[in-house]
Amino acid sequence: MEKFLTEHLGVPKIRVRRLIGTQANTFPDDPSIPSRVNIIRTLLSVMTNPQIEYGDNIIVYYSGHGSHYSCSEYFQSRDTDSDDEESSAAGSGSIEALCPMDRNTLDTNGIPVPDISDREINTILFQISRIKGHRITLILDCCHSGGMTRDLPEPGVRTVSPLASLEEMLLAADETLKHFPNYRSVLAEDWLPDMNSHVVLAACREYEFAKEQRGKVGFNGIFTQDLVRTLKSGHLGEGSTYVDLAQSLPRSRHQTPVVAGKNKYSRLWFQD
Template sequence: GLVISISFWKHPAEEFLTGSNLKFSKFWAVLIGINAYRSSPLRGCLTDVESMKEFLTKDLGVPEGRIQHIDPEKRRIVEAVTTPIRENIIDTLLNLSTNPEIQHGDNIIIYFSGHGSSYELSDFYEAGDISAEESIEALCTVDRTASGTDSSILDIGDREINIILAEIARAKGNHITLVLDCCYSSGASRDPSESPNVVRHATSLPATSIKDMLEAADARLGKLSRYHSVFERDWKPDMISHVVLAACEETQYAEEAPEGGDNRWNGVFTQALIKALKSDGLKDDSTYVDLIRASKMLQNTVQRPVIAGNSSARLWYQPKV
C-alpha cells in the first residue's frame, strides 16, 4: 500500500511551550512525506514525518488532539486529509491562505520529504536566450507520470511553489518556514550510485513536461492577486515571504540512511535538523542561520544544508525582546 501522509497541527493560542519561553499565537504545519514512488521508491520519508510530528508534539507541545492525518497501515482516514498526489498537495497549500482559523502573523511550517528533480530550460527556450541558462527545480508527487501519456501528472515546479507561498504570505503574513528534504542535483558532480546511502533525486520527466508544467501553474494560479506569469523570461522568486531550509547544495545529493540496527531509515538532513532543534545550542535569540549551522550531517555524506529567503529572522519568527 501507499506510505504517505499530509498532516496539520495547530498550536493553542498564547500558550507557553514546554521547556522554553517561546510564545506563539498559533502554530500550523503541513507535513508531506512520500515513500511509495512507482519508480525508485524511498524508505525514510514517512519516518521523517513521524520524527517531525514527535518534535512538534513532544518538544513544542503541540496537542495530539489537533493532529489530522492518514494512517496508511490502519486505513484510518480523517477529515480534510488526502494522499500526496499533485492536485491534493497544491490544494492543501493554497487552503492555508483561505483557512479562517489561521490568523495573520501565525507561524506556518511546510515540510516535504521525498524526491526532487530538475529541468533545464535549455530544453524550453531557444539557444542563445539568456533564460535557457536557468533551470526549474521541482518536487515529485506520488502520482507523477510523463507528459504524452493518457494521464500525465507533472512535478510541482519551484515557480509554482513560490507563487503559492506568496499567496499564503499575502493572506496570513510572512512567518512561513519551508523545509525540503530532497534534492534537484542538476549540476551534481558525482554519480548517486557512489553513495552508500539512498539519494532523494528522481530523473526528470521528458522535456515536453516543462511547457505543460508552466501551463498547469498558469491555469491553476493565474487569478491569484500576487501572480506574475511563470512564462516570464526574467522570472524572479519572491524570497521575502518565507525562509527555506534545504537539504543540500544544488551540486549535491540529499540522502537517506539507516539509523542504528533496526532497519529504520531517515533523511540525513531531517535527522540533523531535529537534533539541532532539540539541542541546548539554540538560544532565545537564535536565527535560522544558527539552526542550519547547528545541523551536523553524518560523516559519510557529502551534503551541506542551505538556507535562503528571510534567513536572518529569529527561529519561529520570535520577536526581539
C-alpha cells in the first residue's frame, strides 16, 4: 500500500507515517510499532500537524487482525434493574475492534492493553474532520466476524477472539476522547457513528472473514492485493467513485468488499 501511495498517487514519502512490526523483533516502547498507544497517538497527531491543511486528502490504512464484541455482555449488565425495552434493545448490537500488536499485554500500570473499538476510531476521525476537513479515506483489511471468532474455520483468517473486557476498552477510549469538543460518549448505549467525516473501504462484511496469504515477506491481506491491483489496472476512469472502486473489486464466497460513508459517491481521493 505504501508503494502505491508514493509511486502511483505521488504522496511524498515524508508525508507517510507507518507503524509496523512483529512480536519477535520489537520493543514495547518503540514508537514505530502498531501498539495501541502509538496508533491512537498517530491518529490524533493529524489534528495538530501544521503540514496538513484543511481539505487535504488523509488516508488511514490498517492491515491486521480485527475482533468483535457483543454489546449485551456490557450494556445489559449495567441495566439489570431497568424495564425499558428501548434501553435493552440499544445494547443488543455489537462493537467491532482493531487489534493493536500489544493487546492483552500489561501496560505500565499493570492493566491489560485493550483493543481499539470502532467507536473510538470513528470519534477520532470526526475530530480530525472538524479541523482538517472531510476528505478522509479509511481502508480496513481485517475482519470482525460476529459469533464465529472463537471457532475459526481455517487458517489465514484476519480475526482473533475478543478480550475479556469490553468495558475496559470503552473506558480507555472515553478517557482519551472526553475532553474533545462535541464529544458523544462511547459509553452511551445509543451511540451512533458519524459517517459524514470519512469514507471507509473494508475487506468484508461484518459476518464474513478477511483472508490473508503468505507472501515474500510475511503474510499479506488478499483485500489489499486486490485493491492495489484494481487501482493500478486502468479500468477506473477519472470520474470513478468509491462505490465504483468497491464494485470493481473481486468477490469471493466468504469475502465481499464494503464501502460506506455519506461521501461514498465522491470521486476517488476526493478529486475536484
